[in-house]
Amino acid sequence: MNITRVSDFFSINCLYKTRRKLSDIRLVDFPDVFQPKASDHGWYNLWQEKEYFKAKKSSNKYFTMILPPPNITGTLHLGHALTTTIQDVIARWHRMKGDPVVWIPGLDHAGIATQTIVEKYLNKTKGIKRDDISKEEFLSYVWDWNHEKGSRINSQLKELGASLDWSKEHFTMSKKHSVAVTEAFVILNERNMLYREKDMINWSPSLRSGISDIEVEYLRLCEKTDIEVPGYKKKVTFGQIVEVAYKLKYSDEEIIIATTRPETICGDVAIAVNPNHTLYSRYIGQHVKHPLKDIFIPVIADDSVSLDFGTGAMKVTPAHDPVDYRIAKKHNLEVVNVIGEDGFMTEAAKPFQGLPRFLARDKIISELSQRGFLKTIKDHEMMVPRCTRTGDVIEYILREQWFLKCESMAKRAMEAVRNGSLKIDPSFHEDVWFSWLGNIRDWCVSRQLWWGHRIPAYRCNFENNSTWLAARSEEEALLLAKKLYGNTVQVEQDSDVLDTWFSSALLPFSSIGWPSQAVDFHKCYPLSLMVTGHDILFFWIARMTMLGLELTEQLPFKEVLLHGILCDTQGKKMSKSCGNVISPESVINGISLNNLNSLVKDSHNLGILSSSEVKRTISVNGKMFPNGILDCGADALRFTLCSHNIKNSIIFFDVDQCRTNKFFCNKILQACRYTLLMTNDDPIEIPKELSSLDRWILSRLSFMVDSVNEALTQKLFNKATSAIKQFIHYEFCDYFLEGTKVGFQSERSDLILAHRFALVKSLEVSLKILAPFTPFLSDEFYIKMARKLPDFSNYNSLMEASYPTYNELQEYRDLNLEERMKNVIEVILKIRSLLTGLSKKLSFEVHIVTDSPKEFDVYSEHINVINAVSRTQNIKIIPSSNYVRMKNSIYDEATNTCSIFLVVEDEEVLEDLKNKLRKRRLRLEKKVQSAMEIKSV
Known part of the structure; x- marks a missing residue:
């Protein structure tokens, strides 16, 4: 029927409205507008009841992944949601392709982070400090915290739709995991890969523990700046350099040194100059008067001293600087510790003993001035190392620790990437891989905490001697020690705990049974894919690779997918310090600005956020969400996260995109409603002939299915979501549905049949294609449509369905028709x-x-x-x-x-x-x- 008059156009709309009125019974399950909460309700429970997340027994190897275990420090943020969504899309896609999938959930005990936050919580809510209670009492509080936060995190994962096999859930402080940690330590020790030595480490005085490099962030300062430091009522000044004169023995001449750390001057044991220095090289071999002590220290030559930094001469303080310590070892210099593990000045720093280090700094500067040794104080660009967990300024101290030799393991890890056994995607991260591993230092695995895996090493005391051995238990240690040193020997376990990254590095194999190697171990290990943020490539991925190769003689995974860091629209990484962290449930369920700020205040009352972090977060909330956050639902959030190029180093997240994708979900709902209005309960016969409009949409459907599968194969989620949206939103809804209204108004039964066939086919396939990305919506709409359309398959869930493939639809592909329709569009x-x-x-x-x-x-x-x-x-x-x-x-x-x-x-x-x-x-x-x-x- 050819319509050329405006009156005819209005008659179509009238007919459409009339048909809607007559067919309301077919729309009884479909609301007028997409309601996320209604779509999400009940589906996760059904998926669990039907055990869809458990892999069916198979003779083939499983497709295996492990969820990077969230820390039990609090709740999930959108960074976790990104990783979880990526893995869930992959898991659901593989299941629908027929692969047996094992996706393992778990939680990380996060030693430093958890101990820090529980200490803050206890101090804020109960007025208790760690030193006020016993270790056992403190750990009982940590376990209570763990149970509460662990349960909340798991609820968040379920709200996101994460199809994890909960029967395989692990916790890195469980007895089962502890067995694996102990076994790994003992094996490494037996292979002579562990040693105990005094060395320079990152030290947090407020934690009174060594920390790993990843827990240190560097604050760049260009000028004098006051910074909050835990334990100090007033802010502490940084960004200055002090010039101090050291007078030569038997001469009125002096050497000027420049330092940003005058509080360590009491620990100076030498002045080092570059042998090529035009002014100071002539003093090499002489001595200078210490400006604060009645002693003389030598002037030594060392080519590591920069000619460009400061004055060209540097003070050597071996106990408090890694570079100075290396120089001291090279020249056999004394090591004088003037700052204690608590951050207070030691006896060696008299007369400043007992003062906090930064208060001592002011007094030392004043004393230098009075003695006439202070030359200048100037603004200076510097990097201040701070503990990410506490905000404390890091000290470098010498302490006896356990170290793991890494050079040989690093070479194997590099070779695995070099020969293609291990794929890193995107490949540009390989440069970082080779750079880090090629310059690797031995790994300090000791931590001075209460919360964590106690190091399975025992000091053996006998006949005024002492040595160390590793054992699986105190009984085993004592038995072994008696064999070696006699019956009078006594053993005492190391009070330190292992670095959290050590236990986490074992997860690819410990989470599936190692060291016992259960029946399915070899079907699950190595993992098929590891997905995580690129910021922990070295700290976790590299260490998993090294320990996996060393302890199992296999790579822990064949492929690593590294996604970018989630940032706000301004490009700032989402963090507490920036005040721009967003929780997934705030986007899923929506939240008002008042309630958003109330959550911030609650976190402050629990000791999780500081006063400055609260102020900053409330300010950011007001700017970013003046009207709160609209409820977008899990599907819109997931689709938005996948619509970014996750392989970029930075991913800009905008809540408005979630709102847009909620409208896209509504578009799909309207397509379902239209389909029901234009069909009936009868099966649709395959038409003998399709109109060009029907052939075009089926051709585009075929192209979309091919594009999505290819994009998922390459882990290009943004290309997959773009292909889906291009087809469903624009080609199907905007062009095809609108174009069929005239045909459905006509009296041509062949055209109506053709439209119905193409309409139902396109929608049925589209809902299946969407299932990995929008699982709640897809199941909700598909199952309801199936009750009324015989051409929809009868499933309990699309998790029972096969994923559409190009082979199933290639007969519809018509490139010539697409080209013609391209002109029409x-x-x-x-x-x-x-x-x-x-x-x-x-x-x-x-x-x-x-x-x-x-x-x-x-x-x-x-x-x-x-x-x-x-x-x-x-x-x-x-x-x-x-x-x-x-x-x-x-x-x-x-x-x-x-x-x-x-x-x-x-x-x-x-x-x-x-x-x-x-x-x-x-x-x-x-x-x-x-x-x-x-x-x-």
């Missing part, structure tokens, strides 16, 4: 653009003018689609040879051979339209220019 877009802002009540016409006979036929064939999608009936298709342009018109080119003319009778309206088009074109040109400038940079 271009025409529609140009018409829409020209009509923007034009009232439909005004008198106007649209002329499609082409000099191509083929295009003329295509536009004529699809005039109903053009009318419907353009939402106007005043359209004429005219060969260019017969066209005379009217004065009161504006035009735009649709293709090389086709132009669109908009004819408007009212000259004033026409002029207004021209102005709007000019402004729009200028805006677009500016955007293009801006994009080009950014690209060139």
Whole structure:
């Protein structure tokens, strides 16, 4: 039926509304608007009840992944949601492809982070400090914290739809995992890969523990800056360099040194100068007077001293600087410790003993000034090392610790990447891999905490001697010690605990049974894929690789997918210190600004956030979410996270994109409603002939399915979601559905059958394709549609379904038709653009003018689609040879051979339209220019 009059167009809408009224019973399960909470309700429980997350017994190897275990320090943030969503999409896709999937959940005890936050909690809520209670009492509080936070984290994972096999859940402080940790330590010790030695480590005085490099962040200062430091009522000044004179023995001459750490001067044991220094090299071998002690210290030559830093001479303080310590070892210098593990000055720092280090700094500067040795104090660029957990300024101290030899393990890990056995995706991270592992230092695995795996090493005391051995228990240690040193020997376990990263590095094999190696161990190990953020490539991925190769003689995984760091729209990493952390449930369920700020205050009351962090977070919330956050649902959040190029180093997250994708979910709902209105309960026969519109949408469906599978194979989630959205939102909903309204209004049974077939087929496949990305919505809509459409398969959930493949749909692919329809779409877009802002009540016409006979036929064939999608009936298709342009018109080119003319009778309206088009074109040109400038940079 060819409709050319506006009255006919309105009759279609009237018919559509009438049909809706008559068919309301078919829409009883479908709301008018997408409601995320209604879609999410109950599905996760069903998935668990049906045991979809458990891999069926298989003779084949399982597709295995492990979820990077969240720390039990609090709740999940959007960074966790990103990792979880990526892995869940992969897991669901593989299940629907028929692969047996084992995806392992777990929690990390996070030694330093958890101990720190529980200490803050106890101090804030109960007025208790760690030193006020026994170790056992403190650990009981930590276990209570663990149970509460662990339960909350698991609830969050379920709310996200994470299809984890909960029967395989692990905890890195469980007895089972403790057995693996102990076994690993003992084996490494037996292989002579562990040693105990005094060395320079990162030390947090407020924690009174050594910390790993990843727990240290460097604050860059360009000038004098006051910083909050735990334990100090007033802020402490940094960003200054002090010049001090050291007078030569038997001379009035002096050497000027520059230091940013005058509090360590009492520990100076030498002055080091570069042998090529034009001024100071002549003093090498002489001695200078210590400015604060009645002693003389030597001037030594060392080519590691920079000629450009400070004055070119440097004080050597071996106990408090890694570089100085290496120089001291090289020159056999004394090591004098003047700052204790508690951050207070030691006896060696008299007369400043007992003072906090930064208060001592001020007094030392004052004393130097009084003695005439202080030359200048100037602003100076510097990097201040701070503990990420406490905000404390790191000290470098010498302490006896356990170290793991890493050089040989690092070589094997590098070779695995070099020979292709281990794939790192994206590959540009390989440079970091080789750089870190090629310059690796031995790993300090000792931590001075109460919470963690106690090191399974025992001091053996016998006949005024002492040595160490590793054992699986105190009984085993004593038995072994007696064999070696006699029956009078006594054993005492090391009070330190192991670095959390040590226990976490075992997870690929410890979480699936090692060291016992259960029945399915070899089917699950190595893992098929490891997914995590690129920021822990060295601290976790590399260490898992090294220990996996060493302890199992296999790589722990075949492939590593590294995603970027989630940042806000300004490019700032989401963190407590920035105040821009967003929880997944705030996006899923929505939250008002008042409630958002109330959560912040609650965290402060529990000791989790400091006063400054609360102030900063409330300020950021007001700027980012002045109206709160709209409830978007888990599906919209998941789809948004996947729509980013996760392989970029930085991922910019904008909550508004979630809101947009909620509208996309609503678009899918409306497509379901339309499908039900245009069909009945009868099975749909395969049509003998399809219209070009139906053939086109099925061809595009085939292309979309192929594109999504290819994108998922390459882990390009943004390309997968883009292909899905392009098809469902634009091609299916905007063009196809609108284009079929005329056919459904006609009396042509063959056309109605063809439309119904293409409509149902496209929607059925689309909901399956969406299932890994939007599992709640897909199950909710698909199962409800299946109750009324026999052509939908009868599943309890799409987790029982097979994922669509190109092979199933390739018969519909028609490239020539797609090319023709591409021109139709271009025409529609140009018409829409020209009509923007034009009232439909005004008198106007649209002329499609082409000099191509083929295009003329295509536009004529699809005039109903053009009318419907353009939402106007005043359209004429005219060969260019017969066209005379009217004065009161504006035009735009649709293709090389086709132009669109908009004819408007009212000259004033026409002029207004021209102005709007000019402004729009200028805006677009500016955007293009801006994009080009950014690209060139």
